[in-house]
Amino acid sequence: MAYQLRAAHLYGDLMNTYGDIGNLLAMRYYAKAVDATIDIDLISLDDAFDPDKYDFVLFGGGQDYEQTIVSKDLQTKKAPLTAYIQAGGPFLAICGGFQMLGHYYIGANGEKIAGIGALDHYTLSQDNNRFIGNITIKNAETGQTYYGFENHNGMTFLGAGERPLGEVEQGHGNNGKDGSEGVIYKNTFGSYFHGPILARNEALAKRILKIALQRKYPDGDWSPLDQLTEDLTKNVVIKP
Numbered sequence: 001m002a003y004q005l006r007a008a009h010l011y012g013d014l015m016n017t018y019g020d021i022g023n024l025l026a027m028r029y030y031a032k033a034v035d036a037t038i039d040i041d042l043i044s045l046d047d048a049f050d051p052d053k054y055d056f057v058l059f060g061g062g063q064d065y066e067q068t069i070v071s072k073d074l075q076t077k078k079a080p081l082t083a084y085i086q087a088g089g090p091f092l093a094i095c096g097g098f099q100m101l102g103h104y105y106i107g108a109n110g111e112k113i114a115g116i117g118a119l120d121h122y123t124l125s126q127d128n129n130r131f132i133g134n135i136t137i138k139n140a141e142t143g144q145t146y147y148g149f150e151n152h153n154g155m156t157f158l159g160a161g162e163r164p165l166g167e168v169e170q171g172h173g174n175n176g177k178d179g180s181e182g183v184i185y186k187n188t189f190g191s192y193f194h195g196p197i198l199a200r201n202e203a204l205a206k207r208i209l210k211i212a213l214q215r216k217y218p219d220g221d222w223s224p225l226d227q228l229t230e231d232l233t234k235n236v237v238i239k240p
């Protein structure tokens, strides 16, 4: 293969609700079209995270219990993860992972679970309720529609400098109130979408993959990605 990327799957053994690792497998699938491979390192409890070693990071979703365990270890990786994000490293954070890049998440039992504050959002708890179901959003910059499935107690509120991944067309999104879903900050993308989001949304998978490839190989030709017209997903929306 002509190009090689290295991805970190953060706490992939603890935070992998609904097979969020499928995001990495989808990236690998599209990478093949431009003769690129993606090697994956599992970075979990007590492992060091080296920001200079990685071209992409995935941090998946989890149950509140796993999040309390991850929260403690995550503090030891706060500086290198923040440095990676600030340097424009491509990052995809899903659900619990998205919550924990922010300041904190109040779990369903009221316990405050610390994030690392690398991004400026915070997440509150709902009273005896979860946001569950299919969700559709529209991304403002590209006009693209993204499809997924959400299941979360947390209500996330974005901070200064954060823009949403999309505006909710169907479903609940970040908090069920302001119509926002997910986040974009530099090259970090956050979302509540399981599914996994990159397996269901070809355009977003290509967008993030191109950022990673371009960053490592500025002179590469990624046009074969645009010519790849096979739609893996064929999303349809069924209104309830």
Ligand SMILES: NC(=O)CC[C@H](N)C(=O)O
Pocket (backbone or CB within 6 Å): 017, 060, 061, 062, 063, 064, 067, 094, 095, 096, 097, 151, 152, 153, 154
């Ligand atoms: N699916 C998830 O990652 C859930 C995250 C968190 N435990 C919540 O319920 O909000």
